[in-house]
Amino acid sequence: MLEIRDLRVSVAGKEILKGLSLTVRPGEVHAIMGPNGSGKSTLSHVLAGRDGYEVTGGTATWHGRDLLALPPEERAWAGVFLGFQYPVEIPGVSNVYLLRAALNAKRRHAGLPEIDAIGFLKLVREKAKLMQMDESFLNRGVNEGFSGGEKKRNEIFQLAVLEPTLALLDETDSGLDIDALKVVASGVNSLRSPERAFVLVTHYQRLLGYIEPDFVHVLAGGRIVRTGDKSLATELEASGYDALRAPAA
Amino acid sequence: MSAPQTDIEQLVGQRYRHGFVTEIESDTVPPGLSEDVIRFISAKKGEPEWLLEWRLKAYRHWLTMREPNWAKLGYPPIDYQGISYYSAPKQPSGPKSLDEVDPKLLETYAKLGIPLHERARLAGVAVDAVFDSVSVTTTFKDKLAEAGVIFCSFAEAAREHPELVRKYLGSVVPARDNFFAALNSAVFTDGSFVYIPEGVRCPMELSTYFRINQAKTGQFERTLIIAEAGSHVSYLEGCTAPQRDENQLHAAVVELVALRNAEIKYSTVQNWYPGDEEGRGGIYNFVTKRGDCREANAKISWTQVEAGSAITWKYPSCILRGDNSVGEFYSVAVTNNRQQADTGTKMIHIGRNTKSTIVSKGISAGRAQQAYRGLVKVFPTAENARNYTQCDSLLLGATCGAHTFPYMEVKNPSAIVEHEATTSRISDDQLFYCRQRGLKAEDAVNLIVNGFCKQVFRELPMEFAVEAQNLLNVSLEGAVG
Ligand SMILES: Nc1ncnc2c1ncn2[C@@H]1O[C@H](COP(=O)(O)OP(=O)(O)OP(=O)(O)O)[C@@H](O)[C@H]1O
Ligand SMILES: [Mg+2]
Numbered sequence: 001m002l003e004i005r006d007l008r009v010s011v012a013g014k015e016i017l018k019g020l021s022l023t024v025r026p027g028e029v030h031a032i033m034g035p036n037g038s039g040k041s042t043l044s045h046v047l048a049g050r051d052g053y054e055v056t057g058g059t060a061t062w063h064g065r066d067l068l069a070l071p072p073e074e075r076a077w078a079g080v081f082l083g084f085q086y087p088v089e090i091p092g093v094s095n096v097y098l099l100r101a102a103l104n105a106k107r108r109h110a111g112l113p114e115i116d117a118i119g120f121l122k123l124v125r126e127k128a129k130l131m132q133m134d135e136s137f138l139n140r141g142v143n144e145g146f147s148g149g150e151k152k153r154n155e156i157f158q159l160a161v162l163e164p165t166l167a168l169l170d171e172t173d174s175g176l177d178i179d180a181l182k183v184v185a186s187g188v189n190s191l192r193s194p195e196r197a198f199v200l201v202t203h204y205q206r207l208l209g210y211i212e213p214d215f216v217h218v219l220a221g222g223r224i225v226r227t228g229d230k231s232l233a234t235e236l237e238a239s240g241y242d243a244l245r246a247p248a249a
Numbered sequence: 250m251s252a253p254q255t256d257i258e259q260l261v262g263q264r265y266r267h268g269f270v271t272e273i274e275s276d277t278v279p280p281g282l283s284e285d286v287i288r289f290i291s292a293k294k295g296e297p298e299w300l301l302e303w304r305l306k307a308y309r310h311w312l313t314m315r316e317p318n319w320a321k322l323g324y325p326p327i328d329y330q331g332i333s334y335y336s337a338p339k340q341p342s343g344p345k346s347l348d349e350v351d352p353k354l355l356e357t358y359a360k361l362g363i364p365l366h367e368r369a370r371l372a373g374v375a376v377d378a379v380f381d382s383v384s385v386t387t388t389f390k391d392k393l394a395e396a397g398v399i400f401c402s403f404a405e406a407a408r409e410h411p412e413l414v415r416k417y418l419g420s421v422v423p424a425r426d427n428f429f430a431a432l433n434s435a436v437f438t439d440g441s442f443v444y445i446p447e448g449v450r451c452p453m454e455l456s457t458y459f460r461i462n463q464a465k466t467g468q469f470e471r472t473l474i475i476a477e478a479g480s481h482v483s484y485l486e487g488c489t490a491p492q493r494d495e496n497q498l499h500a501a502v503v504e505l506v507a508l509r510n511a512e513i514k515y516s517t518v519q520n521w522y523p524g525d526e527e528g529r530g531g532i533y534n535f536v537t538k539r540g541d542c543r544e545a546n547a548k549i550s551w552t553q554v555e556a557g558s559a560i561t562w563k564y565p566s567c568i569l570r571g572d573n574s575v576g577e578f579y580s581v582a583v584t585n586n587r588q589q590a591d592t593g594t595k596m597i598h599i600g601r602n603t604k605s606t607i608v609s610k611g612i613s614a615g616r617a618q619q620a621y622r623g624l625v626k627v628f629p630t631a632e633n634a635r636n637y638t639q640c641d642s643l644l645l646g647a648t649c650g651a652h653t654f655p656y657m658e659v660k661n662p663s664a665i666v667e668h669e670a671t672t673s674r675i676s677d678d679q680l681f682y683c684r685q686r687g688l689k690a691e692d693a694v695n696l697i698v699n700g701f702c703k704q705v706f707r708e709l710p711m712e713f714a715v716e717a718q719n720l721l722n723v724s725l726e727g728a729v730g
Binding site: 048049050051071072073075076077080081082084087088090091092093094097098099101102103105106109141142158162 | 673676677678679681682683684685686687688689690692696697699700701703
């Protein structure tokens with residue numbers, strides 16, 4: 001279970017998250033919506049352990065472990081995966097090379113033997129097929145020269161290979177065309193399981209038409225200001241965030 | 250973002266693994282350079298008279314020369330009278346078999362991962378082991394002789410094959426070529442000699458391991474490789490030295506001659522002691538390497554992984570004289586802490602349809618400074634010459650520097666010369682991305698660096714590609730912050 005209590009985070013001396021609380025149980029899908037600059041990416045970055053954020057208060061635990069105390073790779077080993085809003089390019093390092101190193105790092109940590117080349121190839125081929133990704137992407141440099149949509153699809157492909165238990169997907173739907181959106185959504189749906197939790201950051205109700213969330217939250221003014229079911233997303237699409245801002249201030 | 254460089258900077262501390270000293274009795278001449286010292290060296294080697302004369306001429310010319318200062322390097326003046334020009338481990342002169350070689354020397358090479366003993370040797374690789382000023386042993390000589398291949402120390406070649414040495418010595422790098430080449434020509438002590446007869450494909454990889462051991466000595470070796478028409482050879486050199494606070498000078502000359510349809514592949518894994526974090530100690534590496542594609546369809550390919558040395562001054566070059574000849578230069582240079590490197594290549598197109606490829610990958614970390622310096626020269630005679638140059642720099646952290654000096658002189662309008670250059674930095678975002686996927690920071694840096702160098706590592710003989718990759722990882726190793 002992901003439990004965030006009263007989390008306060010500053011960036012460059014400015015407080016962005018001002019006492020945010022959220023509970024996500026295994027098997028659940030939560031959607032987080034909210035205006036630009038409200039702190040959605042900040043939240044996912046802090047949970048994944050990116051540098052440059054100062055946690056000034058509160059806690060975040062995953063299955064009882066203090067996430068905030070761990071270096072990023074140990075959070076990954078504990079099952080945390082971040083689908084980046086802006087995936088970075090790593091020229092020269094092939095997609096599969098990174099993935100194999102990542103998968104084996106996780107396996108070593110779990111006391112499992114490393115996956116061999118043949119087993120790995122089989123796995124990535126199967127997952128590439130699931131994501132309807134051309135196999136040529138496997139051997140290209142990580143995100144190197146990928147289009148915006150291809151990068152996002154690649155994030156979900158990595159998710160499928162690494163099989164984390166807590167997936168934080170930051171605007172994975174932004175930049176996807178309608179067909180890609182369906183592929184990504186069905187990829188995510190096929191990965192839904194009783195052990196796995198998803199936190200989807202999105203601006204659009206459309207994604208939630210394909211991936212049905214258990215909860216929808218609105219993040220504004222550094223806190224969760226409203227929580228509802230999927231109908232909340234529809235309501236926001238119609239009325240915008242303005243109506244919510246006043247009480248939160 | 251807060252201190253974006255810290256992670257990377259802490260990652261690149263350096264540990265040198267070959268810094269031990271072998272305690273062995275040596276014959277070492279007192280520091281100083283004079284005609285007498287040169288006569289002494291020549292006599293020690295039992296050289297013919299003409300070779301002594303050749304040395305003395307080089308020396309007299311060297312006295313009139315000035316140390317070059319055009320490279321982007323900074324170091325205190327070198328005291329050429331403060332160096333000992335000859336040091337050799339005491340052992341029965343020219344041991345005939347390995348059993349006669351001092352076990353301490355065998356142990357030294359074993360510790361360096363270069364087993365010289367028959368049973369433990371890298372299968373299929375013949376080794377010449379040069380320790381300070383002399384060759385200790387050369388393996389697989391008999392097997393090579395069956396194919397007609399001569400592989401021996403330079404001193405032995407001067408005695409046993411004087412006609413070959415006399416014909417080719419200085420024919421690619423003349424004694425007066427430059428300050429350091431002239432110095433080498435005067436005082437060179439040992440090195441390797443390779444001769445591949447016409448039409449022979451050398452049955453195994455040849456390699457030389459250079460080791461500087463004695464304090465206050467310089468190493469001045471000379472390598473000469475001759476590939477007769479239609480022959481083929483792949484040669485690799487490796488170098489290491491103990492960890493010392495003083496700087497030591499290494500000024501080598503390598504000459505390659507490839508005749509019609511011959512191919513020479515020359516690979517270097519250079520790991521001289523680089524000095525400590527503050528720049529104390531380390532080898533000054535001033536090397537002249539040049540290959541001559543003397544006849545048509547010859548090919549010379551340089552591949553280098555330069556990880557060590559406090560200072561590197563080195564431009565392995567190709568003279569593309571024969572029509573359709575091909576020159577290649579693939580280089581990875583790593584500089585960390587206070588290391589400085591000014592390295593690159595020269596491709597001299599003289600013949601028609603000559604082709605050259607340059608791929609240079611520079612990695613800098615700490616406060617290191619690195620320069621790529623390359624010359625592509627196309628003579629009026631070089632109809633349809635082609636050159637492709639790619640020059641990439643990767644910076645780790647904010648306190649290092651990379652500089653590129655590509656020179657081009659094109660005197661034939663049919664030539665096509667292309668140059669591409671990039672500079673990139675390992676960003677914290679890349680590092681975080683990898684760590685988020687489960688890689689440790691160190692592994693992430695290695696992954697990115699190895700990806701960056703892949704194009705060059707591919708060119709190394711298989712056995713050494715792994716070695717080179719490990720060397721790079723060690724060079725950039727450190728604590729994770
Ligand atoms: N390095 C930084 N320096 C200064 N301000 C920053 C920095 N990083 C983030 N911020 C600020 O923090 C706030 C929250 O940013 P964040 O990226 O979390 O928003 P978001 O909710 O993800 O927005 P979007 O919907 O546009 O993706 C913004 O006002 C942003 O400008
Ligand atoms: Mg965002």
